[in-house]
Amino acid sequence: MSTATATKPTKKKLSPKQIEAFGNELDQLRARIVADLGEKDAAYIRDIVNKQKKLELAGRGLLWAGWFPPAWLAGVAALSLSKIIDNMEIGHNIMHGQYDWMNDPQYTAKNFDWDNTIHADSWLYTHNYVHHTFTNIVGKDHDATGYGVIRITEETPWHPIWLLNPVYCGLLQIFFQWGTALQELESEKFMSGEKSWEEMKPGLRRFRDKAGKQALKDYVLFPLLSGPGAPFTFVGNAAANLVRNLWASSVIWCGHFPEGVETFSIEETEDESHAQWYYRQILGSANFTGSHWVDVLSGNLSYQIEHHLFPDIPAYRYKEIAVEVRALCEKYGISYHEQSMAKQLLSVWKKVLKLSLPDSFWTKSKKAGIAEVITFPVRNKKQPAAA
Template identity: 45%
Template sequence: MTTTPARPTHTTAPDGQLEQRLRPAAFSDAMQVNKAFARTRRDTRRGVNRITSTENPERHWKPKRSGGEDPAAHLTIEQIEELGREMDAIRQRIIDSRGAADAAYIRRVIAVQRGLDMGGRLVLMVGSRNKAAWVLGTGALTVAKILENMEIGHNVLHGQWDWMRDPSIHSSTWEWDHASPAEAWKHSHNDLHHTYTNVIGRDNDLGFGIARVDKDQPWRPWMVWQPVLNAVNALTFEYSIALYDLELGRYQGKPLKAWKPAIPGLLGVARKVVRQVAKDYVVTPALSGPGWKSTLAATWTANLTRNLWSNGVILCGHFPEGVQTFSRASTVGETRGEWYLRQMLGSANISGSPLMHIMTGNLSHQIEHHCFPDLPSNRYAEVAVEVRDVFDRYGFDYVTGPMPVQLGSAWKKIFKYALPNGAWGELRERPVQSVAAGARWSVGQVLKSLGRKKKHSRR
């Protein structure tokens, strides 16, 4: 199996501490992400996710509980590994060609973002009670926040710009304008999501713990509310992600003392949230003097718009129709070519203009991002042409479409899988009978719950 040469960790900076700080984050690129598969002793003992050589003659795809055909059944093992080598070659070509133009790009985007942020806040401070100034300042601040989270923060924290050896644009030193602390986010996103992409029971990003988006995910009664929960999640996205990064689900139902390991993470999120709230909702409005209410409303609007936008982009990249999910067993002995296949088939793109691509953090090229998470985002459009050619030649569907179409497809899944398997089709065919049956079931659940509580109180 092709491996990544060790990246140099030295720097010409005279300060030894700077050298340590600039050490690239683990799992920052697609090659090293695979090493996380055997991180735990439990997985190593069970043989789960252990990477094997490409000479292994076994195809490791295994059907999910619901069955289904192998999406790569038309390829031989050798063809799949050749696909992996082609993808490696694309990645290496971009790595070898990174240079001054790429560095100038990210510095330019950062300069524009900071200019919009400062300019927007200044306009709001001096003229927030003027409608035109309010719209101008709010718009500038909104764009600045979207750029910072999507094209800058997300991609810097992926290590896309670590090769520049610039301490101000490095994954080990960057802290973004977001409620989630950078280190917590890098663990849940880089180490876990990008490792176990769309593996049911492994990738917590499959619904973020509040949505069922695949028929192989178990259904629970509370999931009938998941359209509402996901709407709330979109409105409060930065805070939802901050809590999600803590993986609090592992402590659910356990006694209070079992939550002790979660305390440092909770405190870290609390400190970050306090700083964000103070900056946006205390300091900036206070500097506006008499117009503080208008400035407060403007900042809230900017954050709300940023939350809705980033949530929409992420839904479009992971949940539309045509995106594949995988069983845990499929990752046992997964080869390099198979890993690429999972990234290619488990992601979806958004078509649109260059401006739209920048505003999505180039996550409109989600397929390319999942295959090459550490490549500079400004090169994804270039890479997409070659990756689409690989899809065509190897007989796979390249899932892409306009944002409204992809978003509508993702939300359709959220509604569909809020119900037990098969119930959505029945609801469409017999709406009155289905709603009546659902109402009877709901009443029965409530009565059962009340009965259990009454029995418990008697004890």
């Protein structure tokens, strides 16, 4: 994977003609990859699914002998990896329709369900449709404003409750599977009176059905099957879910929330062309670098920019696509945001800490000449999509 760092934003403004030319080249790139899809791609996902199933079997078996500490630790490790791969490289990507072209029911978006609390229908709506259509548009993309749980953008007005912003962020990471399962509800709108109880009911039913089955499997069925080792299996399943939640949320944070990633207003994205949509996806996403296994365990969302451009192309192809996307961005003077995972995650947490305090605090601190502990650049004025 490339070790390139984020390209500095250019002051050059692209004309509508240049943006359309840029979009044209991306369309051509996509067409070449789609035309090349075939048996090697099918073999890749089948191999990943096979490995994930073996890891799950190993993890469950080792937890059955969880009274022996080395077996318990090995079981948690194997089950954690299984859940991460099922969530990131298999579930997330299959439900994006990346393998629908295989015409194999096991690998189609409409049939797939994962080892998670999120109902597939809820995910397909909140993630595939809302997030990927309206990426980082404040007022349309719930992800852009921290899921209504954390303050991750200055567009969210400061309130004393945000003094606990780092706590909310940490708790969301720990309970990430439950937070995403409830995202469809947008419960903050219910609390403010924007949504009625009747409007909440369909989402609550989906949550009850899927999350209930998942909790029953992890915390009742498998522990009972372990007999006297039930407590070890119960705690082992909870530990594996925690590891998966912390990893998955860190991957998402790195791709969406670092400093330098743009948000957009509804007004500036009205009547947006497909090329302008491409342009927004790049400005509103970030990549992170790492090893081959970081790519696999992140579901190749280490290439979040390429994923936002081509969400329905097999994710393991993003590495080869990134070479051309990076070159196109350099050609047109478009910022391509990429750093190590550690740097991106640190950037996010600096932002979370910064935004926990009133905006005026930092303005006054600067005027008084007080040095800032956390560096946080003044937001750039966003370039209109058709500029």
